[in-house]
Amino acid sequence: MAEVGESSGAKPSCEIWAKLVPSDSRYPDVEISLDEIVICSEIMFSSTDKWKWCKITRSSDHSSATIQNKSSNAIFVDGTVIQAEDTVVIRCGSEITSGPDKEGYLSYRFNVLPGPETCQKQLKISMDVEHAKCCICLNIWHEVVTVSPCFHNFCNGCFSEWLRRSQEKRSSVLCPQCRAVVQFVGRNHFLLNIAEEILKADSSLKRSDEEVAILNSYATIRSNLVVSSGKSLRGKRARSEVNEAVDDSPLPCPQCGTEFGGFRCNQNTIHLQCQACGGMMPSRTNISVPQHCSGCDKAFCGAYWNAQRVGHSDSHRMCSRETFKPISEHTVSRIPTSAHENNRHEQVITEKCIAQLGRTLQDVIAEWIAKLNNREIDRTRMPLNHAEMITSGTPTCNNCYEKLISFLLYWFRISIPKNHLPPEASNRENCWYGYACRTQHHNEEHARKRNHVCRPTKGSNM
Incomplete structure (x- = not known):
């Protein structure tokens, strides 16, 4: 395939800073150690012809380069046709074909190698699989949620079922792992990515489709929940099994202590935090008023408080109904930037x-x-x-x-x-x-x- 590129007189670097990795493993990588280099390759359907087809110039940021088409034919860079003498910026991962036809010309992937400074900054993090397991089901987290203030992690379905049963039996919801009083629970997208990477690395840890379906049917935590700590609405301190100190301030929700629409929050009421204004509303799954956006699963309070005929006040944050309403009621006057x-x-x-x-x-x-x-x-x-x-x-x-x-x-x-x-x-x-x-x-x-x-x-x- 390729032979070592010929320098066009540019200053050499101290190390090999990039490679062209061919798609055909029979051929060696093209190692680039010059700040500017001309690349020649063999044409796949010929055993003798050489093709001087590009010049690669290192960029000042050391993380990209400029490629110039030095052949008489077009080449392809990331699917874009580059005519003779034209240039385009390439970055790590860019796909390059050395001619106008992928059947007759070699394809490469441009890889930028980390320099000495970069290598020193790289940090490899390892994690014991046992630390990524839910203590309820003893499997790798599925749709992981985190509770606070103890910050233990569980499957969404497992903790949702624990939450439901705790509300039926206790005045406080206790962490299944350490028995601390749970005051908040929310989905943890960072740990979700870690759990997915673990399952990619070891497929034997994956659950069956039937197990996943059951867990999904239990899962009710779609956004951040504020869980009552078992105190009365007057702010009495609740007793927990671990003598946790509990905040005595009342929940910032208009229905904590006042009845609207035939409903008043009690000591076991779980609250949702609105993603638009940060205010609170009770989580009510048995009403027809929507509390979650169907597009992102986040909680919004505008429709709920409008249905309860509760207006804005200085003591409670709540957002306008305009922030959350049916698609047919939205209007648009400009094309979104996205x-x-x-x-x-x-x-x-x-x-x-x-x-x-x-x-x-x-x-x-x-x-x-x-x-x-x-x-x-x-x-x-x-x-x-x-x-x-x-x-x-x-x-x-x-x-x-x-x-x-x-x-x-x-x-x-x-x-x-x-x-x-x-x-x-x-x-x-x-x-x-x-x-x-x-x-x-x-x-x-x-x-x-x-x-x-x-x-x-x-x-x-x-």
Whole structure:
């Protein structure tokens, strides 16, 4: 395959700082120890021909490089066509094909090696698997939750069932591991990632599908819960089995001590903390008023307090109903910045398409929400939880509504024939990586010259 690159006279580095790793393991890596180097490779269908095809120049940040096409043909970098003498920035992990055809030319992955300073800063963390197990079921955490103030961790389903039974029998909820009074419980996304990595490393630790289904059916903790410590509403100190000191301040909820809508919090009432305003509301699973956003599972209090006819006061924080309401009641006046994977060029094209139709953004979104209701849209990539259950009547927070708008605008765009696009967009070729392209985020010219509102087609015949 490749031979050692020829230096173009640049200053050499002190060490090998990068490699080109070929996709074909029969060939050796190309080690790069010069700040600027020209790479020559053999053509796979010839045993004698050499192909001088690129020059790689190290960037000043030492974490990236510039690649220039030195061949007479096009090359591909991260799915983007690079013509002769053109340059593009490459980073660790970039995929490079040394010619215009993947069948006849070698492909590489660009790897930046850590320097001496970086190596000294790297820290490898090991964890005993026994420390990642739930003390209730004795298995690796599944959808891990953390309780406080003791900070012990459990499966969501295991602790949810423990919580339910504790409320039936005790005035206080005690930690299953240390018996401290639990005052707070929430999902722990950091430990969730650790648990997933452990299961990837050792598949024998995975539960059966039946066990997972049972745990999921028990799980009720969707957002942060404030658990009553067993004190009365007047603030009497509760006795716990470990003599834990308990905060005597009342919960900041209007229904702690006052009845609204036929309900008053008692000493066992669990509270939810609103993700918009930080205020509290009782967790009530037996009412029709939504308390959680179906897109992100976070708790929001606007709809609940509106249903209880409780208005804002200085003593209790609560947010407006506008922060959390059914999809059909939201309005939109601008394209979200997250639309089309944050590609501003594609957003402008979409704005022009809507203007050419003589319609408003709200009109277009209303039409595509109707299509969503009629299940005319593939929901595979919908960036919301419970995607299959989403309808126009589903309550969502403002953030999840913007994610839905971005998802619907993708389908709106791909429904428009190319010849109906604005002139600057109608003749663009599709990017191989489509909406998943990473280059569009750091290469302005590539983001503008290629269409990214399309499915990835890398590897298929062009």
